[in-house]
Each structure stands twice: as structure tokens, then as C-alpha cells.
Amino acid sequence: MIKEQVSLIQCKEYDFEAVKAAILQSFDNLGGIEKYIKKTDRVLLKINLLMKKKPEEAATTHPVFTKALAQVLIDYGAAVIIGDSPGGPFNERMLKGVYKACGMDQVAAETGAALNFNTNSMEVQNPKGKYLKELTVVEMLRDVDKVISVSKLKTHGLTVFTGAVKNMFGIIPGLKKPEYHLTMPEVKEFSDALVDICLCGNPVLSFMDGIVGMEGAGPSAGEPREIGAVLASPSPYHLDIVASSIINLKPAEVPTIQRCIERNLCTENPEDIEILGEPVSTFRLEDFKIPDTRNKRLVADWMPDFLKSFIDNRTRPRPTFQHDLCVGCRDCEKACPPNVITMINDRPEADLQECIRCFCCQELCPKKAVTVHRPWLLRKMSKF
Numbered sequence: 001m002i003k004e005q006v007s008l009i010q011c012k013e014y015d016f017e018a019v020k021a022a023i024l025q026s027f028d029n030l031g032g033i034e035k036y037i038k039k040t041d042r043v044l045l046k047i048n049l050l051m052k053k054k055p056e057e058a059a060t061t062h063p064v065f066t067k068a069l070a071q072v073l074i075d076y077g078a079a080v081i082i083g084d085s086p087g088g089p090f091n092e093r094m095l096k097g098v099y100k101a102c103g104m105d106q107v108a109a110e111t112g113a114a115l116n117f118n119t120n121s122m123e124v125q126n127p128k129g130k131y132l133k134e135l136t137v138v139e140m141l142r143d144v145d146k147v148i149s150v151s152k153l154k155t156h157g158l159t160v161f162t163g164a165v166k167n168m169f170g171i172i173p174g175l176k177k178p179e180y181h182l183t184m185p186e187v188k189e190f191s192d193a194l195v196d197i198c199l200c201g202n203p204v205l206s207f208m209d210g211i212v213g214m215e216g217a218g219p220s221a222g223e224p225r226e227i228g229a230v231l232a233s234p235s236p237y238h239l240d241i242v243a244s245s246i247i248n249l250k251p252a253e254v255p256t257i258q259r260c261i262e263r264n265l266c267t268e269n270p271e272d273i274e275i276l277g278e279p280v281s282t283f284r285l286e287d288f289k290i291p292d293t294r295n296k297r298l299v300a301d302w303m304p305d306f307l308k309s310f311i312d313n314r315t316r317p318r319p320t321f322q323h324d325l326c327v328g329c330r331d332c333e334k335a336c337p338p339n340v341i342t343m344i345n346d347r348p349e350a351d352l353q354e355c356i357r358c359f360c361c362q363e364l365c366p367k368k369a370v371t372v373h374r375p376w377l378l379r380k381m382s383k384f
């Protein structure tokens, strides 16, 4: 049986030459650039630009990582376009702000790579999708020949871990993203949708910036954590298995990986993956802080409403707003898929009866003013 391959290289800091060497080694491990990219190709680096964040906050793909990958591809002869559809509205003004904050302006200036400013969208068929047979995606996909996913190794409040597969959610234009949350509010269905979107984006290669990742309240409000890993694979699904095992997660604990296993997109056994480079044990962090995402509804349809509400209130995690940290920017209100956040005296309040627990409010709050509260009964149950 041919094993799926994942390249795993040690690189401990964002030193341009060191990262470039790790990326060149990754290409060598996986059979050479020419196996994936033609010299005449226009290549989209679909990086993770969640929101305006400084590189050292570890919420976005680091500019040195992006620069090194862009330089390797440009030196080879390809044309490079850097892009993403971050959270919030997808327009030129917002893109300019995000590129500047995340250091991508400089990457473009120093390498000759282009930054995407095409904010149009288009409808595409997705025959390999399980649920999403048609999708609205960013038009920048039409401007390129190949896509390389360049994700960041981080935790996620809804999907536990955000890796190569979830990174492709950024091909969905800005405010279309909340619609997917709304139509698929359960994490299982939403994870299937993420797999469908990844299949549609069809990255020819997936790289992951795991030099410094994010633990705790990811994908935006957690803490940076040194990991020292550069990962790459033609399979985003197998890449995610290796990346999640570095942070001590089993495949069954990550909903997107579970869906990929069910759909025969990847193996359920990490031993079946051929690691090219350093073994996973070199990087494994057993104390990496993982968010407890248990969001099981323990209510049944036959229960009267008062009982459902009583049980829900004691068992479901919920967003809470730290009004002392909040600056009243309304980003959470705009990001909330079911529109259940109301601003009262410039501070947000959520209608928890209608809240779908997607935690987009936490993800897009620039001030870390949204936390996920886990009721005592849920915390107690988590110990069993």
C-alpha cells in the first residue's frame, strides 16, 4: 500500500533563510516543486488572514513564512498571488487594513508577489461535495492555475483545531461565511461543509506554519506557543492528522478529521502516514491547551420547553461578553450568523435561546472580550 506523505521539518524561528531552507526541504521531500507547479503557473497562496492581527499574536500565517514560500515559487519561475477572505465584509478597504496589519504589504513589496484585491464572487459546481454541490466562492480562484493552502497551527473553539482543511473556508467570500454557519449549525454538519469547501478549493499542496502556533482560546484569542514545525503535504487531510497529533489530539477528537475518515479521504491510523523529516515525537506537546468544545445538546424533543431550557442552561457552553474589555466596535454583532447580538449602551448582549454556539463572536472580537463560558455541569461531565 502506498502511504500518504507528510513532510515535517524542524524550524524554530521566523528567520527568513531558515524558513526558506525548511520550505525548500519540504518540496524536496515531496518530490520537487515541478511535481506540483509549472513555471508558467499563477499560484494563489491561500494564507490565513483571519483579521487585523500582528504577526506575533500567532492568529495569522506569519509574513516570514509567506515571504519564504513566495520567494521559493518566484525563484522557480511561477507568479504568486497572496490572498484570503478574512472574517467580516470582503472589500478593498478591509483587505488593505488586514494586509498591512499582518505584514503582507511588506511581503509583496520584497518579493514581487501580488496581493489579491479582487473581491468579486462567483458560483461554482462542486461535484465531489457531499452536501455542498454548489458554492459561492471568491473570484480570485479563477485568476490562478494552482492553489497552495498555507495555514496556521491553531486551536478553534468550535472545531477544536483549525488546520489545512479549515483554512480553505477562506475561499468563501466574507459575509457568505455566516450563512454556512447558520444553515449548518451543528458542528458535525459544519465540519462536513468544511470538507466540501476544501474539496472545491482543491489545493495542490498544503503548507502549515507551525513554527509558533496558538493554544487555548483559538483561533484568535489564544496564546502563542512555540512548536518549531514546518509541515507540508499534497493531502490537507493527512497534514491535519499529523499537525493535530503534534498538539496531542487524536483523529477522533477533531470533527473535520472524523468527517474525512468517514469519507475515505484519509486514514484513521496516523501510523499509516509516511513522515518525511523529523518524527512527530520531536514536536509533540502533551500539555498544549485545547479548548473544551463539547457542545452536546442533552435535551430531547419530548421534553417540555422549561425543562429543555433548564438543561441547556446548565450544560451548553455559551459566549460571554467581558464588557470591561469591550470597545463597542460591533464586530461581534456583524459577525453573528443568526443576528442574536444586540448592542445595549454600546455593549453586546446575546439572546442565548437563539444562539447557535458557532463562536464567530469570539473568533472575530479584536479585543479578546468574548470568552466561552462552560457551565459547571458541563465541566463536571467533562471529567468523565
Ligand code: SF4
Binding pocket: 321, 322, 325, 326, 327, 328, 329, 330, 331, 332, 333, 348, 364, 365, 366, 367, 368, 369, 370
Ligand atoms: S465584544 Fe469585542 S467585537 Fe463585540 S463590540 Fe466588544 S470589542 Fe467589539
Ligand code: SF4
Binding pocket: 319, 335, 336, 337, 338, 339, 340, 341, 350, 354, 355, 356, 357, 358, 359, 360, 361, 362
Ligand atoms: S452569539 Fe456568538 S456564538 Fe451565538 S450565534 Fe452569535 S456569533 Fe455565534
